[in-house]
Amino acid sequence: xxxxxxxxxxxxxxxxxxxxxxxAGARTPDYLEAAIERASSRSQRPSWTFPGRWLPMADLATxxxxxxxxxxxxxxxxxVILALLVGAAAxxxxxxxxxxxxxxxxAANGLIPYSWQGDLYLGDPVTGETKLLLAGSENDxxxxxxxxxxxxxxxxxxxSSDGAGLADIYVMRQDGSDLHKITPEPIHDLIWAQWSxxxxxxxxxxxxxxxxxxxxTTICPQNELSMFAATGDPSVQHVARATGMDYVKFQPxxxxxxxxxxxxxxxxxxxxxxxxxxxxxxxxxxxxxxxxDMTFSGASYSADGRQIFYEHGDEDGCCQLWVAGADGSDAHxxxxxxxxxxxxxxxxxxxxxxxxxxxxxxxxSHGISVVRADGTGTVVDTGPTLPGTAQxxxxxxxxxxxxxxxxxxxxxxxxxxxAGGPWTTVPWKSDSDLDWQRKALP
Amino acid sequence: MDQHGLVERARxxxxxxFAELARASGARLxxxxxxxxxxxxxxxxxxxxxxxRAWRSLPGLRDPDAFDHWLHRLVAxxxxxxxxxxxxxxxxxxxxxxxxxxxxxxxGLVADRDQLDRVLAHLDPESRAVVVLHLYLxxxxxxxxxxxGIPLGTxxxxxxxxxxxxxxxxxxxxxxxxxxxxxxxxxx
Numbered sequence: 001x002x003x004x005x006x007x008x009x010x011x012x013x014x015x016x017x018x019x020x021x022x023x024a025g026a027r028t029p030d031y032l033e034a035a036i037e038r039a040s041s042r043s044q045r046p047s048w049t050f051p052g053r054w055l056p057m058a059d060l061a062t063x064x065x066x067x068x069x070x071x072x073x074x075x076x077x078x079x080v081i082l083a084l085l086v087g088a089a090a091x092x093x094x095x096x097x098x099x100x101x102x103x104x105x106x107a108a109n110g111l112i113p114y115s116w117q118g119d120l121y122l123g124d125p126v127t128g129e130t131k132l133l134l135a136g137s138e139n140d141x142x143x144x145x146x147x148x149x150x151x152x153x154x155x156x157x158x159x160s161s162d163g164a165g166l167a168d169i170y171v172m173r174q175d176g177s178d179l180h181k182i183t184p185e186p187i188h189d190l191i192w193a194q195w196s197x198x199x200x201x202x203x204x205x206x207x208x209x210x211x212x213x214x215x216x217t218t219i220c221p222q223n224e225l226s227m228f229a230a231t232g233d234p235s236v237q238h239v240a241r242a243t244g245m246d247y248v249k250f251q252p253x254x255x256x257x258x259x260x261x262x263x264x265x266x267x268x269x270x271x272x273x274x275x276x277x278x279x280x281x282x283x284x285x286x287x288x289x290x291x292x293d294m295t296f297s298g299a300s301y302s303a304d305g306r307q308i309f310y311e312h313g314d315e316d317g318c319c320q321l322w323v324a325g326a327d328g329s330d331a332h333x334x335x336x337x338x339x340x341x342x343x344x345x346x347x348x349x350x351x352x353x354x355x356x357x358x359x360x361x362x363x364x365s366h367g368i369s370v371v372r373a374d375g376t377g378t379v380v381d382t383g384p385t386l387p388g389t390a391q392x393x394x395x396x397x398x399x400x401x402x403x404x405x406x407x408x409x410x411x412x413x414x415x416x417x418x419a420g421g422p423w424t425t426v427p428w429k430s431d432s433d434l435d436w437q438r439k440a441l442p
Numbered sequence: 443m444d445q446h447g448l449v450e451r452a453r454x455x456x457x458x459x460f461a462e463l464a465r466a467s468g469a470r471l472x473x474x475x476x477x478x479x480x481x482x483x484x485x486x487x488x489x490x491x492x493x494x495r496a497w498r499s500l501p502g503l504r505d506p507d508a509f510d511h512w513l514h515r516l517v518a519x520x521x522x523x524x525x526x527x528x529x530x531x532x533x534x535x536x537x538x539x540x541x542x543x544x545x546x547x548x549x550g551l552v553a554d555r556d557q558l559d560r561v562l563a564h565l566d567p568e569s570r571a572v573v574v575l576h577l578y579l580x581x582x583x584x585x586x587x588x589x590x591g592i593p594l595g596t597x598x599x600x601x602x603x604x605x606x607x608x609x610x611x612x613x614x615x616x617x618x619x620x621x622x623x624x625x626x627x628x629x630x
C-alpha cells in the first residue's frame with residue numbers, strides 16, 4: 001500500500017467515524033425507563049455459598065420379625081454367623097471407607113470447585129492444576145460441595161423466551177457421575193441456594209415470580225425457603241416465608257437453629273428459627289430502616305455456634321461489625337467505630353479468627369482484614385487492596401483465605417495469609433461464588 | 443456519586459443506583475443496538491435484554507471500573523443472539539430479495555450517510571458488531587475480539603473487509619465529517 005493510499009484510507013476512516021456517529025443518532029430512547037423498571041424488578045444473581053458441612057445422616061429404622069417355633073440351636077447358630085458377618089463387615093468398612101470430615105470446625109483442605117463461562121471445574125490450590133468437571137452448551141455455575149465433601153451441587157440456567165430468570169439445581173458425585181436434577185420444576189428468580197447440614201439443598205425464591213426476589217426502593221417481596229432432597233426425591237419441604245429473607249445460615253454444631261434476616265413493618269431485623277420454620281426468635285429486633293438494605297446482609301455464626309457476627313447499619317450509615325450471643329443476648333459493637341465500612345464477617349473454621357471485608361473509603365481501596373474472634377489484639381489487613389470487590393472463603397484448615405478478585409479481563413485467585421504475610425496466586429478464576437472441599441483430618 | 447460508587451451500590455441490590463447507571467448508558471446502548479440490528483424494535487429488545495442481564499449479573503461484576511465495557515459486551519452479545527434467532531426464522535419462512543448496492547454518490551454528506559447505511563445493512567451482523575464496537579464505541583480491537591468471543595485475527599479480518607466496503611461507498615473528497623474522531627486507537 002502506498003503512502004497516498006494510506007492517507008486516503010485514513011481520511012475515509014475519519015469520515016466513516018463521523019458518519020457512523022450521525023447514523024447512530026444517540027438519544028435517550030422513550031422505552032428506557034420502562035426497560036429499567038422491568039429489568040430491576042427481577043432478583044439479582046443469587047449467592048451460593050457453602051460455609052460448612054457435615055455428614056448427612058440417613059434415618060435408620062429397625063424392624064423386628066419374630067419367626068415362630070424356630071429351634072433354639074438354629075437361632076444360636078444363625079446369631080453366631082450373623083455376628084461373624086457383622087464383624088467382618090465392620091473390619092472391611094473400617095479399613096476401606098474414606099473417613100468423612102466433621103460437620104463444622106477444622107478439616108483438611110480439599111479441592112476448589114468453580115465455574116467459568118458456563119462450565120464447571122475442580123482446582124487444586126496446592127498444585128495449581130485444574131480439571132474440567134462438566135462442560136456443555138448449558139450455563140452451569142455456582143458449584144459447591146456437600147458437607148461431607150462427596151457431592152457437588154450446582155445451578156443450571158433454564159433458557160426462557162421472556163427473559164424470566166429460571167434455574168434448576170443439579171447434584172452429582174465429585175467424579176461427575178450420577179448427575180441428576182433435584183428441583184422438580186425450575187426455580188423462578190432464585191435468590192439463594194445452599195447445602196444444608198442435613199444433606200439437603202435449601203433454596204430461597206420469591207413467592208410471586210412477577211415481583212422479582214430482591215428488595216427494591218419501594219418494594220420488598222415475600223420470599224420462601226424450601227428444602228430439596230439431594231437424592232432427587234421430588235418431595236419438597238416449604239419451611240418458611242418472610243419478607244426480604246435472602247439467606248439462611250446454619251448454627252454449628254448441628255444446624256439446630258437457622259439464622260436469617262427479614263423486613264418487618266418496613267424495618268430490617270435479624271432472626272433465628274428452628275429447622276421446621278417455627279420458634280422464631282429475634283436476635284436484633286426490626287429497627288433498621290428498610291432503605292439500609294446492606295444491614296444484616298452477611299451475618300454468620302461463630303465456629304462454636306455460640307455467637308452471631310453481623311453488619312449493623314444505624315442512623316450514621318452502613319455498616320459496622322457487631323456481635324451477639326446466639327440467643328441475641330449481649331449485643332454490642334465488635335470493633336471500635338471508625339470511618340470504615342466493615343461487613344461480611346466470616347469466622348475461621350478453627351474458631352480463632354474473624355475475617356471481614358474492610359472498606360476504608362468507598363471510592364478507593366477495599367480488602368480483607370482479620371482479627372481475633374474475641375475482638376482482642378490488632379487488626380491485620382491481608383492481601384492486596386482492590387479497586388473493586390471480591391469473593392473469598394477460609395481454607396478448611398484455617399491456614400489460608402482464598403480470594404477471587406478479578407476484573408472481567410482476568411486477574412487470578414489469591415491465597416492470602418491470615419496473619420498478613422505474603423500472598424500467592426492460583427492460575428484460575430471463577431465467575432460465581434467460592435467453595436472449598438472439606439476432607440477428614442488425618 | 444461517580445460511576446464507581448454507583449456500580450458498588452447497584453451490585454449490592456440498589457435499584458436507584460442501577461437506574462442511574464442505565465440512564466447514563468441508555469442512549470449509547472440503544473444506538474449501538476440500532477446500528478448492529480438495523481431495526482429499532484429489535485434494538486429495543488436487545489437493550490431490554492441487556493438491562494435484565496446487567497441487573498441480574500451485577501453481583502458477579504467484581505471490577506466496577508469495567509462496568510462500561512461489560513455493558514457493551516452484553517449489548518453486543520444480545521444483538522448477535524437476536525440476529526441468530528431471527529436469521530433462523532428468515533431461512534425457514536422468508537426469501538429476501540437482495541438488491542445491488544447503489545453506486546457511490548458524491549453529492550454530499552447526506553448521500554454519504556445513506557450510502558454507508560446501505561453498506562452497513564449488507565454486512566453480516568458479526569462484522570457489523572465489530573465495526574460498531576470499534577468505530578462507534580471506540581474500543582480497541584483486542585477488546586472487541588474479547589467481547590465477541592472471537593480470535594483477534596478474525597476481528598481484524600472482519601474489520602478489514604468491512605472498512606474496504608465502507609470506504610468505497612463514501613465519497614471522501616471535500617467532505618468534512620461532523621465530529622470526526624481519530625480512528626485506529628490502540629490495537630494491542
